[in-house]
Each structure stands twice: as C-alpha cells, then as structure tokens.
Amino acid sequence: MGSSINYPGFVSKPNQRATSNPFFQRESVPGTQGTAKSKLSLALQIQKDGNNDCDDGNDKSDQEEQESDSEYSSCDEKNEESLRDYKPGGYHPAFRGETYNEGRYVVVRKLGWGHFSTVWLAKDTVTNAHVAMKIVRSDKVYTEAALDEIKLLRQVSAPVRSTEGLYDSSKHILSLLDSFNHNGPNGKHVVMVFEVLGENLLALIKKYEHRGIPVMYVKQIAKQLLLGLDYMHRKCGVIHTDIKPENVLMDVGDVEAIVRMVEVLDKKKRDQKRSQRRATKTSMDLPTSSNSFSRGSASASLERSSSDRRIRRHTIITGSQPLPSPISSTNFFEMKAQMMGNSLPRPTACSSRSNANLSGGDDEQVANSLSSLELTTTADERPEDETQREHDIIQIKIADLGNACWYDEHYTNSIQTREYRSPEVLLGCQWGCSADIWSAACLIFELLTGDFLFEPDEGHSYSKDDDHIAQIIELLGEIPARLLSTGRHARTFFNSRGQLRNISKLKFWPLKDVLMEKYRFAAEDAHTISDFLMPMLRLDPQERADAGGMANHPWLSDTVGLEGVVLNERKLYQSGADVPGWSQEVTGHPRH
Numbered sequence: 001m002g003s004s005i006n007y008p009g010f011v012s013k014p015n016q017r018a019t020s021n022p023f024f025q026r027e028s029v030p031g032t033q034g035t036a037k038s039k040l041s042l043a044l045q046i047q048k049d050g051n052n053d054c055d056d057g058n059d060k061s062d063q064e065e066q067e068s069d070s071e072y073s074s075c076d077e078k079n080e081e082s083l084r085d086y087k088p089g090g091y092h093p094a095f096r097g098e099t100y101n102e103g104r105y106v107v108v109r110k111l112g113w114g115h116f117s118t119v120w121l122a123k124d125t126v127t128n129a130h131v132a133m134k135i136v137r138s139d140k141v142y143t144e145a146a147l148d149e150i151k152l153l154r155q156v157s158a159p160v161r162s163t164e165g166l167y168d169s170s171k172h173i174l175s176l177l178d179s180f181n182h183n184g185p186n187g188k189h190v191v192m193v194f195e196v197l198g199e200n201l202l203a204l205i206k207k208y209e210h211r212g213i214p215v216m217y218v219k220q221i222a223k224q225l226l227l228g229l230d231y232m233h234r235k236c237g238v239i240h241t242d243i244k245p246e247n248v249l250m251d252v253g254d255v256e257a258i259v260r261m262v263e264v265l266d267k268k269k270r271d272q273k274r275s276q277r278r279a280t281k282t283s284m285d286l287p288t289s290s291n292s293f294s295r296g297s298a299s300a301s302l303e304r305s306s307s308d309r310r311i312r313r314h315t316i317i318t319g320s321q322p323l324p325s326p327i328s329s330t331n332f333f334e335m336k337a338q339m340m341g342n343s344l345p346r347p348t349a350c351s352s353r354s355n356a357n358l359s360g361g362d363d364e365q366v367a368n369s370l371s372s373l374e375l376t377t378t379a380d381e382r383p384e385d386e387t388q389r390e391h392d393i394i395q396i397k398i399a400d401l402g403n404a405c406w407y408d409e410h411y412t413n414s415i416q417t418r419e420y421r422s423p424e425v426l427l428g429c430q431w432g433c434s435a436d437i438w439s440a441a442c443l444i445f446e447l448l449t450g451d452f453l454f455e456p457d458e459g460h461s462y463s464k465d466d467d468h469i470a471q472i473i474e475l476l477g478e479i480p481a482r483l484l485s486t487g488r489h490a491r492t493f494f495n496s497r498g499q500l501r502n503i504s505k506l507k508f509w510p511l512k513d514v515l516m517e518k519y520r521f522a523a524e525d526a527h528t529i530s531d532f533l534m535p536m537l538r539l540d541p542q543e544r545a546d547a548g549g550m551a552n553h554p555w556l557s558d559t560v561g562l563e564g565v566v567l568n569e570r571k572l573y574q575s576g577a578d579v580p581g582w583s584q585e586v587t588g589h590p591r592h
C-alpha cells in the first residue's frame with residue numbers, strides 16, 4: 001500500500017530521502033496546504049489517534065532472542081514500525097516459526113514493513129518454496145483496503161492467455177499467490193501471499209549514491225516498467241496511482257539459494273556470538289585480580305549485557321531484512337564474501353573462483369547455488385564500465401497495489417506521492433491511467449540522475465503546491481488552458497489572467513538543457529533522453545503518450561534482454577486516448 005502520499009497525519013518512513021532540487025530554491029518558510037480525505041487518510045487518522053497501549057513487557061521466547069542475536073536480523077528500531085501500533089486493530093506480532101493458514105506457511109524472517117502491514121519471508125510447506133507474506137493491520141479500515149487490494153491483485157495476477165509469440169508483460173507485476181485471514185491477539189488480519197522479491201529501486205539509487213545508475217540498467221528498468229504499466233492499463237483496467245522507486249522491486253534470482261545463504265550466515269553469527277558470550281562469562285567467573293579497573297570493567301560489561309538483554313526482551317519489533325539482490329548489493333557482496341571466506345577476491349563475471357575457504361556441507365551447497373548468480377555480480381565492481389556488464393540483467397516488478405484503483409472506480413482524488421504527482425492531480429482536474437505515465441517519467445529521470453525531477457518546497461508566501469506547479473512550468477512550459485478551466489483548484493494557484501498568484505519569478509530550464517548543464521549528459525544523449533521523457537510529461541493528460549507506445553522508443557531498442565520486444569499494436573508517441581479511463585474516470589463502461 002502506498003507509503004509516502006501526503007495525506008493528513010502521514011509520517012514518512014525514516015528511510016525516505018531528500019535529494020537536491022534540480023531547480024533553484026525559493027525562500028522556504030512554512031506555508032499552508034490543502035488536504036483531502038480518503039480511505040487512506042481515514043486509516044492514518046486512526047493510526048494517529050491511537051494510544052500507546054501496547055505491552056512493553058512482552059517477553060520474547062528464547063528462539064526469538066536467538067533470532068535477534070543474528071547480525072542479519074539485528075533490529076534498528078528507528079527504521080521499523082512503531083511499537084505503539086502493536087495493539088488491537090494494529091499489526092500482528094508475528095515471529096519466526098509461527099504458522100499460518102492451517103500450518104501451510106511457516107514464518108522465517110521479516111522482509112519489510114509499511115504503514116498497513118508487516119511483510120515476512122515464510123516457507124510454503126505445500127510447494128516447499130519461500131513466499132512473501134504480507135500481514136495487514138487488523139483495523140476495519142485496513143481490512144477493507146486490503147480486500148480492495150486483493151481484488152485488484154487478482155485482476156493483474158490472472159493467468160494471461162498465452163498468445164504465441166507475444167511478450168507476456170504481466171510478469172512485470174508482482175503476483176498474488178494466495179490470501180486468507182489470520183486471527184491473533186490484535187484481531188483478524190488479512191494476509192496476502194506473494195512471490196519473494198528483493199530490494200526496491202530506491203536501494204539501487206542509494207547504491208549509486210544518488211549519482212544516477214548506469215544507463216544500461218535504466219533502460220532495462222524503464223522498458224519493463226512501461227510494459228508492466230501497459231498491461232495494467234490496457235489489459236486490466238487498473239491504475240497504480242503510486243509509481244515511485246519504493247514500489248518497484250527487483251527480482252533476486254534464485255530465491256531458494258539466497259535464502260539458504262542468509263540462513264547459513266545467520267547461524268554462523270549466532271554460533272560466534274554464543275561462543276563470545278561463553279568466553280566472557282568464563283572470564284568473569286575467574287577470580288579477579290586486585291586491579292580495581294579490571295573489576296570495574298567486568299561489572300560494567302555485565303551491566304551492559306544485562307541491559308541489552310532487557311531491551312531485547314522488551315521489544316516485539318523484528319528488524320527488516322530484505323533479501324540481498326546481486327544487482328543492488330547493499331550487503332550482497334559482504335554476505336557472499338563471508339560465505340566464501342573473507343579473503344576471497346571480489347568475483348568477476350568470468351572468474352572461476354577458488355572455493356578453497358568453504359568448509360563443505362551447507363556452505364558448499366549454497367556456494368554452488370550462488371555460482372548461478374555469478375553473472376549478475378559484476379555491477380558492484382565496475383559501475384563505470386558498462387561494456388563489461390553486457391550479461392547483467394535486472395528484472396523488476398511493480399508492487400504495492402494498496403492505492404491502486406479501477407479505470408471506472410477511483411477511490412480518492414488524493415493520489416500519487418508528492419514528487420511523482422501529476423499536474424492534473426495538483427490542479428484538481430480529471431485524471432486516469434495517464435497519471436501513472438507522469439510518475440513513471442519522474443522515476444526514470446531519477447534513475448538517470450539520482451535526483452527527483454520535481455522536489456517542491458514551501459516558502460513565505462507560497463505553498464508546496466505553488467512551488468510544484470512553478471517547477472513544472474519552468475521545465476515544461478505553460479499549463480494548458482483546458483486544465484486551468486477544468487481544475488477545481490486552479491483558481492487557488494492562478495489568477496484570471498492565467499498567471500501564478502504567489503510566485504512571479506520563474507526560471508525556464510528545458511529538460512534537454514537540464515540534462516546537459518546540470519547532469520553533464522552529452523548533447524546527443526540529452527536529446528534522445530529528452531525525446532523519450534517529454535511525451536510522458538505532456539501536461540495535458542489526454543495527450544500524454546501511453547506506456548505501450550513508449551516501450552517502442554528507439555532509446556530502448558538496445559535494452560539488454562529485451563532487444564526484440566516491440567508492441568506492434570501501440571504506436572510510438574501516440575497518446576493513450578483510446579485506452580478506457582486514460583484521462584478520466586469512466587462511467588457506464590463494462591469492466592474488463
């Protein structure tokens with residue numbers, strides 16, 4: 001479900017980021033902003049109104065404590081869900097070994113969390129494979145939202161009739177495998193079961209330190225994203241409404257091999273810690289010397305360790321551990337190096353590595369499985385050398401349909417996370433599938449540069465929305481008259497002469513120039529990228545180019561792994577005006 005939409009009472013996840021605005025900064029002093037009610041804002045209100053009535057004294061079992069001892073399961077509580085939300089109507093206190101759906105699924109570790117749910121890696125005992133289990137908060141509002149999400153997920157996960165020779169774009173959307181209810185101390189929770197994926201695109205952006213990821217990866221992501229959106233819009237009649245890096249997840253490749261690697265390393269860490277503890281205990285049991293300093297430090301360490309233990313025993317929050325993706329590899333290489341022995345050199349695409357440091361058994365098995373991931377490991381080594389990575393392939397999937405809606409049933413007009421929000425939504429005009437295309441273009445720009453395309457701020461005399469609209473005009477030109485005359489909020493921002501009320505000085509800076517002057521793209525590249533992004537940033541949503549047509553753009557023709565993929569039924573640069581619900585909610589049209 002969407003996490004960063006600026007609804008009233010909404011608090012961003014701590015790991016969300018701020019990057020530099022590609023445009024000049026206006027003065028920044030708090031202003032005011034309009035708000036809108038939605039089913040999501042209602043849910044967030046409930047969250048805000050809640051008291052801190054959770055049981056802080058909730059002891060963990062020995063098994064859980066053992067789990068927390070592991071480095072890979074360590075919990076930085078600041079980056080996790082709030083303990084306050086473990087209460088009736090809130091999150092379910094899941095734990096390793098807990099079973100779901102009459103014993104079918106067994107919890108292994110936590111993968112992540114959102115404002116609506118916690119997400120857990122679980123073993124499916126029927127298929128003997130791992131799955132991602134999303135356990136939704138139990139309050140009625142979350143439950144209803146989850147039931148809507150399941151309907152949308154079923155629509156996009158429905159098996160596609162195989163049409164020979166045609167590309168199956170549905171594989172770029174996260175599939176729902178199962179759903180059921182689970183009763184726990186905090187109520188009845190909807191649980192959704194998905195295929196397991198790895199980190200999101202924000203992890204990849206961060207890995208490249210917000211300097212932009214290599215163009216060959218951007219092309220792969222862009223093409224898959226567009227193919228996925230084309231499928232969602234044209235074949236399913238579904239609008240995502242919250243396309244952003246956090247909601248696009250990367251495939252990890254061989255999930256089972258990576259899970260085994262993580263498990264083996266966790267066990268190693270636990271064993272190490274246990275023997276360290278034993279050693280400390282033995283040294284403390286020994287008769288102490290007359291040196292008061294050493295007595296003091298022993299008792300200090302005793303106090304420290306018992307207070308650590310107390311802290312652990314008083315929390316029910318588990319640390320999130322997304323499976324490491326070879327390509328984003330925030331910690332993949334560290335883990336792999338430990339797996340192989342610390343002295344191992346960094347792997348290369350063609351290296352036949354020595355596994356001399358492996359101790360056999362589990363490690364050996366995992367090493368064998370990991371060798372299948374070898375080809376994708378070069379990304380981390382030579383980010384500057386794209387030619388070396390011609391075999392690396394990123395697979396992405398669009399996830400989190402928690403804010404999605406139907407082309408003929410919009411649940412709210414408060415859609416899209418701020419930086420990815422389209423002009424029609426800001427102005428209160430009609431909107432439709434094309435709003436996702438705007439967000440997709442913002443996302444692709446961010447992948448290329450590491451910066452948000454639009455990062456509005458508020459100032460003395462203008463709101464964030466004023467600044468957002470001004471930035472859009474500076475980049476793309478005047479807002480079309482049709483939007484000014486139909487937008488419910490247009491008069492808030494514009495006077496009767498069509499001028500911005502609160503901002504007078506604009507600095508026009510076309511996209512191509514931004515790419516060349518700020519991001520140092522060569523003129524030819526800046527021209528091609530601008531030619532690719534501009535049709536998706538058309539200000540009038542009716543005229544915006546559709547996803548399928550843009551997947552055919554020449555810039556994407558050499559996309560690794562997708563070279564021959566062309567959607568013949570869609571024309572390059574053509575607007576999606578023929579797609580039902582393209583730029584407004586459809587009424588009286590039979591649903592797909």
Ligand SMILES: Nc1ncnc2c1ncn2[C@@H]1O[C@H](COP(=O)(O)OP(=O)(O)OP(=O)(O)O)[C@@H](O)[C@H]1O
Binds near residue numbers: 001196
């Ligand atoms: N299929 C999956 N495989 C691996 N990890 C996943 C999967 N689905 C979700 N996650 C992890 O769980 C996190 C929360 O998932 P999701 O965004 O769907 O939950 P949410 O409660 O709807 O969140 P929010 O509304 O705050 O965005 C994700 O950011 C991701 O780290």
